[in-house]
Amino acid sequence: MIIKLTKKIYHEDHEYEELNLNLEGLNCFDLLQVEDLGRTLDKDRFQLWGTRHIMLLAARAAGVQFTVLYELSAKDFMTVQLAVVNFFSDIISSASQEINSDVPF
Numbered sequence: 001m002i003i004k005l006t007k008k009i010y011h012e013d014h015e016y017e018e019l020n021l022n023l024e025g026l027n028c029f030d031l032l033q034v035e036d037l038g039r040t041l042d043k044d045r046f047q048l049w050g051t052r053h054i055m056l057l058a059a060r061a062a063g064v065q066f067t068v069l070y071e072l073s074a075k076d077f078m079t080v081q082l083a084v085v086n087f088f089s090d091i092i093s094s095a096s097q098e099i100n101s102d103v104p105f
Contacts, residue, residue, distance in 0.1 A: 001087075003080055009071035016068065019080065021061040023087045030060050037066075054084045 001021045009016045034056045038046045046052060058080045059066035069077065 001083060003076070003083060005072070005076045007073045007076060009068070009076075011065075011068045011071055016064075016071075019058075019062045019064070021058060021080070021083055021087075022063070023057075023061045023084065026057070026061055031057075034060050049085075051081065054081050058084050 001023065003019045003021060005017055005019065034053070035048070038053050038056050042052055055069050055077075056066050059069050061084070062068075069080070072080065
């Protein structure tokens with residue numbers, strides 16, 4: 001999925017006008033590495049599906065260093081964040097329903 005940026009960003013001599021989020025291309029190893037990186041960067045406050053986690057997933061899906069996303073405008077970042085959340089929304093909501101269910105474990 002290609003996200004056109006409302007404001008170009010520059011990072012390490014590279015100009016970005018869009019981000020190509022290949023969320024479908026992520027695999028289990030990517031998810032585990034993103035979680036490990038998030039916990040390393042923010043050991044005490046890291047939350048699965050928190051802003052940092054979503055940002056790291058987006059960077060991995062776009063094939064860019066996560067620091068590239070620091071340059072995004074707030075509006076562009078929210079667009080990217082919503083794209084990631086919407087992509088995984090059916091899985092996230094199913095998992096939260098299972099956690100809140102009356103399963104005896």
